Amino acid sequence: DSGVTQTPKHLITATGQRVTLRCSPRSGDLSVYWYQQSLDQGLQFLIQYYNGEERAKGNILERFSAQQFPDLHSELNLSSLELGDSALYFCASSSGQGWYEQYFGPGTRLTVT
Amino acid sequence: AQKITQTQPGMFVQEKEAVTLDCTYDTSDPSYGLFWYKQPSSGEMIFLIYQGSYDQQNATEGRYSLNFQKARKSANLVISASQLGDSAMYFCAMRPYSGNTPLVFGKGTRLSVIA
Numbered sequence: 493d494s495g496v497t498q499t500p501k502h503l504i505t506a507t508g509q510r511v512t513l514r515c516s517p518r519s520g521d522l523s524v525y526w527y528q529q530s531l532d533q534g535l536q537f538l539i540q541y542y543n544g545e546e547r548a549k550g551n552i553l554e555r556f557s558a559q560q561f562p563d564l565h566s567e568l569n570l571s572s573l574e575l576g577d578s579a580l581y582f583c584a585s586s587s588g589q590g591w592y593e594q595y596f597g598p599g600t601r602l603t604v605t
Numbered sequence: 606a607q608k609i610t611q612t613q614p615g616m617f618v619q620e621k622e623a624v625t626l627d628c629t630y631d632t633s634d635p636s637y638g639l640f641w642y643k644q645p646s647s648g649e650m651i652f653l654i655y656q657g658s659y660d661q662q663n664a665t666e667g668r669y670s671l672n673f674q675k676a677r678k679s680a681n682l683v684i685s686a687s688q689l690g691d692s693a694m695y696f697c698a699m700r701p702y703s704g705n706t707p708l709v710f711g712k713g714t715r716l717s718v719i720a
Contacts (some may be wrong), residue, residue, distance in 0.1 A: 494651070525707070535696065542644035550707050582650060593640060594708060596650035 495519065496597035498583050504603045509569040513600045515583030517564055523547070523586045524566040525594060526558055530579040541566055573604045606630045607710035609697050617717050618687045624670070626682040626714045628697030636702040637681040641671065644694040644713070653695075656680060658702075684716075692718045 493514040495518035501585040505511055517524050528539040528551075537550035541560035552558075555573075570577060580601050608631040609690045611625055618624040630639065641653040656664040656671045664671045672681040680699075 494649070534712050535710040540707060548707050580648060583662070584650070593638075593652050593655045595652055596642070598649045599649070 494583050494595040494597065496583060496595055498581075498597035498600050500600060501598065502601050502603075502604060505573060506605055507573055507575060509573050510569065510605075511573065511602065512583055513568040513570070513583075513602075515566045515585075515597055516566070516585075517565055517566070517585030518595055521585035521587050521595075522564065523594075524564070524585040525586075526552075526566070526568050527582040527584065527596075528579045529582060529599075530576075533579075535582075539567070570602070575604050578604045580600055607634075607699055607701065607706065607709045609699055609709055611697055611711035613714045614712070615715045615717070618684075618691075619717055620689060620718055620720050621686055623683060623685045624716065625690070626684070626695050626697075626716065628680045628682065628711060629655075630678050630679075630680060630697070630699050632699065632701060633702035634703060634706075638702065639671065639701050640708070641669070641680075641682045642692075642693075642698060642710075644696065645690075646693070650696070654682070662690040673688050674695055687718045689718050689720060692716060704719045 497516045523544045525540045529535045538552040540548040558568045580599045583597045586594045637658045639656045643651045654666045670683045694713045696713045700708045
């Protein structure tokens with residue numbers, strides 16, 4: 493158990509819908525990262541927050557957004573969902589701003605039908 | 606830009622044998638970290654081992670060791686005394702220390718341990 497929690501574990505929704513994925517980092521970790529893992533694209537970095545502020549942005553679509561709250565938990569919002577958004581979404585946390593090892597949560601498997 | 610190459614899509618190893626998973630990387634940054642993660646069929650990503658670019662010694666964590674050859678830009682993972690539970694996908698990743706560059710992952714190697 494990495495200490496990072498993600499909810500829900502599984503999510504099935506229809507195209508055009510909006511979902512919110514939630515992540516709680518390890519106790520004491522200030523950085524939260526979101527990744528998307530799909531069969532064709534592999535594991536891709538989406539976005540990083542450090543202590544409530546956005547720090548780095550990767551291949552995140554405009555339909556996706558994220559935030560980190562004062563209690564350090566983070567939410568990833570996915571809207572206008574398309575079939576191609578079906579993937580495993582991971583949250584990871586680290587104590588620093590990124591060059592420490594990152595500990596991953598169990599992931600949320602999103603299926604868009 | 607950083608790039609990680611894992612040339613072995615799949616590997617088989619006999620139980621109790623050692624196995625080496627290859628990883629080469631490309632970066633122009635002088636300081637960086639190299640990481641290996643394990644992803645079993647259940648899906649979670651498990652951190653295994655870390656090597657800093659300025660570390661003089663190869664990193665070891667239990668049965669995992671990282672064969673770091675900086676001049677060749679390789680960071681191979683060695684698993685000794687393989688166990689059935691080692692069957693999983695293994696990902697090599699790297700991140701420069703400077704800036705806010707994210708962790709970049711390779712495509713992974715699927716390891717199957719045979720009894």
